[in-house]
Amino acid sequence: MGQTREIIPPALSIRRGLIFRFFYRFFAYTGAFILVAGGFVLAFFIYDASTYREDLSYTDIPVSTEALYPKRGGPKNLPIAETLVDDDDCPENTRSKHKPKLVILGSGWGSVALLKQLHPEDYHITVVSPVNYFLFTPMLPSATVGTLEMRSLVEPIRRIVQRVKGHFLRAEAVNVELSERLLEVKQTDARGEEKHFYLPYDKLVIGVGSTTNAHGVQGLENCHFLKDIEDARQIRNKVLQNLEHACLPTTSDDERRRLLSFVVSGGGPTGVEFAAELFDLLNEDLGRSFPKILRNEISVHVIQSRGHILNTYDEALSKYAEERFAHDQVEVLTNSRVKEVQPDKILFTQKGEKGETITKVLPMGFCLWSTGVAQTEFCKRIAAKLENQNNRHALETDTHLRLNGAPLGSVYAIGDCSTVQNNVAENLVSFLRTLAYEKGKDPEKMAITFKEWRGVAQRVKKRFPQASDHLRRLDKLFEQYDKDKSGTLDFGELHELLLQIDSKLTSLPATAQRAHQQGQYLGRKLNKLAQAAPGMQANEMDYGDLDDAAYKAFEYRHMGSLAYIGNSAVFDFDGMSFSGGLLAVYLWRSVYFAQSVSFRTRVLLAMDWSKRAMFGREGQSCLFHG
8 A cells, every 4th residue: 555645734834833832932931930930939938947046046245344333423423334235245346345435326317327437446336316226207208198117217226336346225315524525324224214324435426316496386285296207107197097087977067177187387398298198198098998078178288487388499399399289289378477286276377468467277187397496405405515506406516527615526416416617707817817927917907919818718618618619719709809909808808708708608408418428427537537546646646636637527518309299209409400290209219219228128118119009008097006
C-alpha cells in the first residue's frame, strides 16, 4: 500500500503557530511571575522569622555608682546627673563619657537636623524633651481628618539619637544656671511625683519651639490648637462628635447648624490647610456614613486679621486660594479680629463702610486657633536672666546662633523659640569707633573713602550674610549717601546707610525649613569646633570668638512656601509662583514625601494616601479615645 500524507494548509499552520506561541508565553510569564512573587513572599517570611528572638537578650553590664546615686549640688542642692545609666552600655558610649557634654533641648525640626549632622565621636550627646518622638508638623492638618494616620507623622526620637550614640531623657527643662552650666530638669516618676535634677553641659542647644499666641483674646479655653499629635487626635474626635450629635432626633435645626459651623481663626498656612482638609472630609466622605442633610447645613469659616489669607505668599497665590475657597463655599472673613470666644459662638470685629468698627457674632460648634507663636515659660525664665534679651516673642541670638547675654559659645538657640538679632548699624559703628581710635582720630569726624567702604561692606557681608542682597551695588550706595559729594562718607552718612540696611532685614520666619537649616548649620559648626579643639587647647586658645574663627555666620536661604487648599495647591519658590489642581497636589505630596525623616515614614505616607483613595479617610466614622 502506498503511504498517504496529510497536507496542512499554510494559513492553518501559521494560525496554530501563533496560538501555540501565545499560550507558551502566557504560561511562561505567569509562571515567572508566580516564582518571583513567591520568592519575595518566602524572603519576607524568612526575614520576619529572623526578627523573633528565643534567647535572652540581657547580659550583665557595668553601671557607674555615680549614675545610680548622683551627688547633689548647685544653687538648689539637687541631684547632678554627671553620669547616665546607659553610659557604659557599649564601648562607644564608654568612650564618649569624658567628651564635652552637649545637651539638646527639644525633639523638633532643628534638633533632629542637628543630630543628623553631628559626628558620634565628638560629644557626649543628651537630648531632653517632654515627648519621645519627632513630629512631621507640615502634614499635621491631614492627620486631623484621617487623610493620614498619626503614626505616619512621628518617628521615635530614640532611633535618631541612637545613630550618634547619644542619650535621651523624657523630661522638661525648667531653668538654666548659666554661671555653673547646669540645666534644671523636671520629670514625673511612676508615682506621679515631680522630680527635679541638674544636667551639666559644656554646650547647650535650646530648640524647645513655641506656644500659641493668644493676642489677649478671652475664651481660648473654648478653642482647639494644632501643635502636636494629641491636638490632632482631639480635633478629629471633636469633629466626629459634632457630626454624631447633629444626627440625633432631639437636636433642633438651630443647634444642628451651630454644631456644623466650623471656624478657623488665622489665615496662615496651618489654618488654611486645616480648613481645606476639613472641607475635603465633609465633602468627599460625609455622604458615605451620615445623613445627607448634614452636608447641606455644614459651614466652614476662616477669620483673618489681614487683607488676604496666606498674606506672606505672592498676592496672586493668595487671591487664587480665596477664589478656590469661594468655589468650595468656605467663607473667608478678612480684616477681621476675634474679640472673644464663647462656648457656642465667636465675637469678632470688622470695619464698616464708613470706617467704624462693627462687632459681629458667629455661632460655632468648633474653633481652631492658629494665630502666631509666643514664648514658652522656659524661654521667658531665660530671657529674664539676661540683660540683652529685649524681644517678647523669642530668644535673641547673634548670627552664629549664640544666645545673646549668655557666656560666649556655651548656649545656642534654634527654631521657633529664637530670632536672629541683626543690629548691623550698632555692630559696625562700634567697629568704626575702634578703628578710629586706633588711628588716633575722633570717630565723629572720621570719613572713609570708597575703597574703605568696600572693606566695611565685606565685613558686613561676613558677619551678617542676610545683608548681602542689600549690598550688591556698593558704588550706587556710596553715591546715594555721599550727600555732600565729597568723595567720602562721614560718620553720620555711614551710620544712616547702615540703619537703612538694618531696617530692611526682617525677622526669619517661624517655619520648619528655618529650624531645619539652623540645625544643619549648627551641627556642621559643632563638628568644626570639635575638630579644632585639640589645636586650640595646645595653643591655649580658650577665649575669644572661637565660633567666628572656626565657621562662618548662619545664612538663611528661603527654599519657598507651599500650601494645600482643597484638591489643589499653591507654590511660591524664590519669586516664582504657580498653582493648580490635582497635579499640583501630587507635587505638594512629593515635596513632603521627600522631606520625610525616615524610610519608615515614607512607606506609611504612601500607604495612607493609597488607602484614602480606595477606602476613604481613616476613621471618618469612628471616635478614638486614649
